[in-house]
Amino acid sequence: METTGLNSKGKNNNPRKRKFRILLLEDVEADADLVEIELKNAHISFTSKRVQTKEEFTGAVQTFSPDAILADYHLPSFTALEALQIMKNIRSEIPFLLVTGSQSEEIAVECIKQGADDYILKERLARLPSALLSAIEKKQTAHEKEKAIQELKSSQEQLRALSAHLQSIREEERTRIAREIHDELGQSLTALKMDLLWLQGKILEEQKNIEPIDETIRTMTHVIDSTIQTVRRIATELRPGVLDDLGLVAAIEWQSQEFQHRTNILCRFTSTARDIELDRERATAVFRILQETLTNVVRHARAARVSIRLEVERNILILEIKDDGRGADTEKIESKRSLGLLGMKERAALLGGSVEIVSAAHAGTTVVVKIPVPPAAQEHRIND
Ligand SMILES: Nc1ncnc2c1ncn2[C@@H]1O[C@H](COP(=O)(O)OP(=O)(O)OP(=O)(O)O)[C@@H](O)[C@H]1O
Ligand SMILES: [Mg+2]
Known part of the structure; x- marks a missing residue:
């Protein structure tokens, strides 16, 4: 399958086709030049900035916005370990590679432990281009994965909130309808029934030909009674008052x-x-x-x-x-x-x-x- 290297937002994600911003933490200018030559020879397109002190480094991380940092270990007033510490506190997603003359394994292990992505010896600089591209790619994948996890999490939270909202609206609505059915309909029916009973009494007092009227009133009272029961049942099923x-x-x-x-x-x-x-x-x-x-x-x-x-x-x-x-x-x-x-x-x-x-x-x-x-x-x- 052929890939274009463009992500959904149209940004070029293929590390080999991008132009990188590389921050060099290096006190020896000739060494920085060697690094740049190595990258150019590997056809990596980049702009660079070289810094030497802690202040310059911190400032450049913020303003130069590097895609990668290549750091020497020993500098006159600063070490790569301190630089790593600063990175941890600010923008740890930037790949950080040590490019150093020191052959100490302890230093290498310590730097990797502190978050460095790779360790390249100045005498084996040929390894730098591939190490740089792979570190950038790895960080980019990790960043995208993290972003996808966050997006999934937030959409799950949204769904959960929506479901809670719907549940509570449904319950409120049920309560309101139940109350209205119970209070309004129930009361009207009861009032109707009382009026009917009063009428029945009045008619009976008159002692005239009341048989058919009395029968009708009796039937009506039954209907009202069973309607009252139904209304109560519906209201209770919607939300039991108890x-x-x-x-x-x-x-x-x-x-x-x-x-x-x-x-x-x-x-x-x-x-x-x-x-x-x-x-x-x-x-x-x-x-x-x-x-x-x-x-x-x-x-x-x-x-x-x-x-x-x-x-x-x-x-x-x-x-x-x-x-x-x-x-x-x-x-x-x-x-x-x-x-x-x-x-x-x-x-x-x-x-x-x-x-x-x-x-x-x-x-x-x-x-x-x-x-x-x-x-x-x-x-x-x-x-x-
Ligand atoms: N008490 C139970 N005894 C036996 N099977 C059960 C019992 N409760 C649930 N089930 C089984 O679990 C399945 C899922 O239950 P669920 O309540 O999710 O769906 P449903 O009752 O079929 O539909 P509805 O979404 O309307 O509730 C049922 O279809 C049934 O096969
Ligand atoms: Mg069910």
């Missing part, structure tokens, strides 16, 4: 009774806590995860019993939901397409917690939710 009024423990208690009643699956709830003082966000998340899990039990488990256990242990809220159904294999549980389960996990992760699902064919399914809770989220034990 969660806001009485807290998580009461809400789970209510949900498990309601579940048993609706599905005929035995549902047992135990909790060491009478109540847990929990913020709305955490209480909602735990409750919604429970509902999602119970929905899965109805849809997939063919279970006869479900047991729910809730406790707080060392500032971690633990909710365990266990069914005795037919279970599922790991592949299904861990599939990227299991969006219900993924949603539960994501919901817990947003609060720094986790959801673990243990399931096997014919061995039931256990879902364990763990959510860290602030120390203030006191557990009021049953026998407090």
Whole structure:
């Protein structure tokens, strides 16, 4: 495959075709000339700047913006090790190569340890061009990899924030609709019913031919009664008032009774806590995860019993939901397409917690939710 050497922004990334800015840290001018000749002979295109002191070096790193630094080890007032230290503090992504007359292995090892990319002896300068290009390429690849990792991380964070935002909007909307249905519709229906009952009484007082009227009013009252029930059910399904009024423990208690009643699956709830003082966000998340899990039990488990256990242990809220159904294999549980389960996990992760699902064919399914809770989220034990 042929590559053009151009990246997505049109910048030439092929080291051999670029014009480099090379900073030479060298006190002997003749040595710097030799380095330049070697690079020119290798057809490397560059501009260079030579510095000798610490101040010049620091300034040039900032203003000259080099693509690479070639440094002698010993300078009259400065060493390459000090230069490396400065680089660490400012712009460590610039390749740094030692070009030195010293043959000390210790110095070489120390410099590499401190972040130098290569070590070239002045008497073997022929190696310099290839060492320089490979150091530049390596740093560039590392930089691009780091950039890609950062971009991925930030897009993951964005997705997570978006998901949290959507969850909270959804919950707010549900709460608002539930309240409106319950308060507005419920109250109007109750008022209607009271008026009807009053009318019925009035008509009965008159003692005239009231049979048909009385019958109609009776039917209307039944319709209103069942509409009131429906309105309450819809409002509760949207967001159970008990969660806001009485807290998580009461809400789970209510949900498990309601579940048993609706599905005929035995549902047992135990909790060491009478109540847990929990913020709305955490209480909602735990409750919604429970509902999602119970929905899965109805849809997939063919279970006869479900047991729910809730406790707080060392500032971690633990909710365990266990069914005795037919279970599922790991592949299904861990599939990227299991969006219900993924949603539960994501919901817990947003609060720094986790959801673990243990399931096997014919061995039931256990879902364990763990959510860290602030120390203030006191557990009021049953026998407090
Ligand atoms: N309690 C359970 N018993 C048996 N199988 C289960 C149980 N819970 C989940 N599963 C299996 O795991 C799969 C993934 O569950 P998940 O909740 O992610 O998806 P779903 O319920 O099929 O669809 P939805 O996205 O509407 O929730 C299910 O299709 C089912 O096969
Ligand atoms: Mg599901």
